[in-house]
Amino acid sequence: MRLTCPYCGERDHQEFTYRGDASARRPSLDSQSIDEHNAYVFDRANPDGIHHELWNHTSGCRTHVVVARNTVTHEIISCDPVGPFAKVMK
Numbered sequence: 001m002r003l004t005c006p007y008c009g010e011r012d013h014q015e016f017t018y019r020g021d022a023s024a025r026r027p028s029l030d031s032q033s034i035d036e037h038n039a040y041v042f043d044r045a046n047p048d049g050i051h052h053e054l055w056n057h058t059s060g061c062r063t064h065v066v067v068a069r070n071t072v073t074h075e076i077i078s079c080d081p082v083g084p085f086a087k088v089m090k
């Protein structure tokens with residue numbers, strides 16, 4: 001699998017470290033629901049199709065990248081930087 005770092009270009013995925021589901025949203029710090037926090041930490045979907053994943057270019061520029069990947073075909077749809085210039089995810 002090849003990932004395209006927005007700064008370094010196309011690289012082998014072994015230069016990157018998987019950091020988890022990029023669509024998971026941390027509950028508000030004001031939330032008192034232990035179930036909500038447990039779900040954020042432990043519950044993960046295993047979808048067929050497009051999945052947004054957070055990767056870190058650990059052997060390169062160390063930037064975090066949101067990779068949209070089809071989990072069935074392994075097609076890489078996009079690799080976007082995380083930060084103020086990143087696309088707003090739904």
Ligand SMILES: [Zn+2]
Pocket residue numbers: 005006007008009057060061062063
């Ligand atoms: Zn890079």
